[in-house]
Amino acid sequence: MALNGKIAVVTGAALGIGKAMTEILLQNGATVVLLDVNEAAGKSLKEALDKQYGREKTLFLNCDVESEEHIKAAFQKTVETFGGIDILCNNAGILNERTWEKMISINLVGAIRVAYLALQHMNKLAGGRGGVIVNTASMAGLGPLMSCPVYTATKHGVVGFTRAMAAASTASGYGIRFNALCPGFVQTDLFSAIPSNLGHYSHLADATQQMADMMGTLTVSLVAECLLELVNDETKNGEALLVTTNGNKYITFPVFTLSRGP
């Protein structure tokens, strides 16, 4: 299979989209390290995956992406156990406008921290094997959701970080592709909890639900298939892949040509 011999790390792997990413990577032959702050869910998933794929194909590590210490230890354990990192699914995230500083700390700062620490092991200039980093953003990373402005900001940040890192990697010779995955509404615990997590914007919950009803909700499996596309297609670097129930689209962004002033 296409990912035989590849070592993948998935953050937020225990539930939802991360769990589906873990499963499709295993189905395609990768060895997967599951990182999650939810130890019970992570251990339960590991137990189930052991039965299906064998104990040696996965490793679960309790890891909070807000903790540099946790991430460093997780990547060190990964490299010691499996010899390196080829694929990073930078997926962990929350939606809670009431605890918006924490949401920034997890969704944006955490994603940047995980990517930077993974670079220390993946970067060809640092002895790594290169590879691909897919950051889970959102459709809300491409256009604003009035009911969750800070969530929108974190996901716009993830898209911007991804595109800039893709250019930096190419210019520097890191040998790593960076892409952003931008799903619409996906049926997960995060999506189900939205009405209670909008804080000041709870009065806009109905409007958002109407939008979700109109747009439809995606399955985690469909999102995982898009992840696999970004992992496998080596022509993809600096892309933002929008995933909706009406199909998928690689987003084109404005290009600002460098020219001297008048």
Ligand SMILES: NC(=O)c1ccc[n+]([C@@H]2O[C@H](COP(=O)([O-])OP(=O)(O)OC[C@H]3O[C@@H](n4cnc5c(N)ncnc54)[C@H](O)[C@@H]3O)[C@@H](O)[C@H]2O)c1
């Ligand atoms: N569900 C949607 O509609 C949707 C749409 C687009 C993008 N996303 C994004 O997809 C990603 C996954 O979301 P989901 O819908 O699967 O949510 P989920 O709540 O079902 O799963 C998120 C997982 O991340 C873990 N997690 C949360 N905080 C963490 C932390 N600090 N450290 C490590 N792990 C942590 C949770 O324990 C959980 O296992 C998020 O980044 C989210 O913003 C979700």
Ligand SMILES: CCCCC[C@H](O)/C=C/C=C\C=C\C=C\[C@@H](O)[C@@H](O)CCCC(=O)O
């Ligand atoms: C409050 C729901 C958050 C769900 C989080 C998850 O990331 C899913 C996002 C799904 C869809 C996002 C759609 C964004 C649409 C914008 O581009 C804009 O067109 C919406 C305008 C209407 C509005 O409510 O702001």
